[in-house]
Amino acid sequence: MPIATKKNEWPLIGNTHLTQFLDASLKNDQVGGSYIFLGPDNLGKTTLAHFFAQCLLCEKAGNRLSPYPCGECRSCQQFQNQKQSRASGDDEKQMVHGDFHLLKRAKDKKFISVVEVRELIKILSMSSFLGKYKVGIIKHADKLNLEAANALLKTMEEPNLNVVIILVVTDIESLPKTIVSRSQLLQFRPVPNGIIYDYLIDFHGASRSQAKDLSRLSLGRPALAIKLLETPEFYGQFKAQAKMFISFFSQNINERLQAIGSLIDKKNSSQEAAIKTRRTIEVWEGVVRDSLLLNYNLDNLVQHEFAAAEITQIVNQKSTHGLIRAAKLLEQAKKYLRDNVSPRLVLENIVVSL
Numbered sequence: 001m002p003i004a005t006k007k008n009e010w011p012l013i014g015n016t017h018l019t020q021f022l023d024a025s026l027k028n029d030q031v032g033g034s035y036i037f038l039g040p041d042n043l044g045k046t047t048l049a050h051f052f053a054q055c056l057l058c059e060k061a062g063n064r065l066s067p068y069p070c071g072e073c074r075s076c077q078q079f080q081n082q083k084q085s086r087a088s089g090d091d092e093k094q095m096v097h098g099d100f101h102l103l104k105r106a107k108d109k110k111f112i113s114v115v116e117v118r119e120l121i122k123i124l125s126m127s128s129f130l131g132k133y134k135v136g137i138i139k140h141a142d143k144l145n146l147e148a149a150n151a152l153l154k155t156m157e158e159p160n161l162n163v164v165i166i167l168v169v170t171d172i173e174s175l176p177k178t179i180v181s182r183s184q185l186l187q188f189r190p191v192p193n194g195i196i197y198d199y200l201i202d203f204h205g206a207s208r209s210q211a212k213d214l215s216r217l218s219l220g221r222p223a224l225a226i227k228l229l230e231t232p233e234f235y236g237q238f239k240a241q242a243k244m245f246i247s248f249f250s251q252n253i254n255e256r257l258q259a260i261g262s263l264i265d266k267k268n269s270s271q272e273a274a275i276k277t278r279r280t281i282e283v284w285e286g287v288v289r290d291s292l293l294l295n296y297n298l299d300n301l302v303q304h305e306f307a308a309a310e311i312t313q314i315v316n317q318k319s320t321h322g323l324i325r326a327a328k329l330l331e332q333a334k335k336y337l338r339d340n341v342s343p344r345l346v347l348e349n350i351v352v353s354l
């Protein structure tokens, strides 16, 4: 989700320590050969990676004191066109740029293969069209299979001064330590609610009540807040998932099983179903977290304020121990998903054990 900010600013909300670092590395001409952009989804990692690539590849870079891209050269135009197609939801359309290549996990695949990584390495090893950098972004780099990671590591061991590789990662444990130790690690942290609140009002025309609701609901993830604001259908789904979980506490097992039947579409590939299930469980974890907060009278920290009354009923019904057990159950469910247990089984196990 592209992020609109003022001209000549990094397109990132919060995490200014990271943009200051990138800013300095451009100004001082100390660009590294590989970077890891690490952090939870929806913090703006991919948007920032694209912008950093645009800075490196701008035809006018180096002629000016400012590290920001000019926005007008051919290279910048290509980045801007691509940003627009991402904004309109056309995430699949790949940019054709001689010095830039994006590699990401295919929708129906669990891993990025060694063939795909070799192809990327081959493209990056060719000389630059503009005589400057070649930049590769690997999205979901925690999904490189072992062979692919080793191929990448080999390239990192023989660095080419003009090649910059950016790995976008949510789970650092899945990357070989040898790759991590050769890269500059940029850790993205959740953004304070107040910053998201102001941003939604100043740049997206949100009302105060919307900004309050969404800054809480997004738990420090600006891109999620924007998506919730701009896509009413997505906002509706998000709320419905939370409400479904709340309803489980007043339903029998048959009713619960029936409810989860609607979560996975038969048309979804197993990979899509796993991702959708993980996201649903993350919403449910938010509800459990809220119930624990309400249990300790920390009402002002509650994420799902719209459902605070219903969540209070869960608190009245369950012991603290029971709530902690529910949190553990969801944590375990995510682990099962990572271990390739079928999403349907994982969901069934939750509703039966709750």
Ligand SMILES: [Zn+2]
Residues within 6 Å of the ligand: 057, 058, 059, 060, 061, 069, 070, 071, 072, 073, 074, 075, 076
């Ligand atoms: Zn430019």
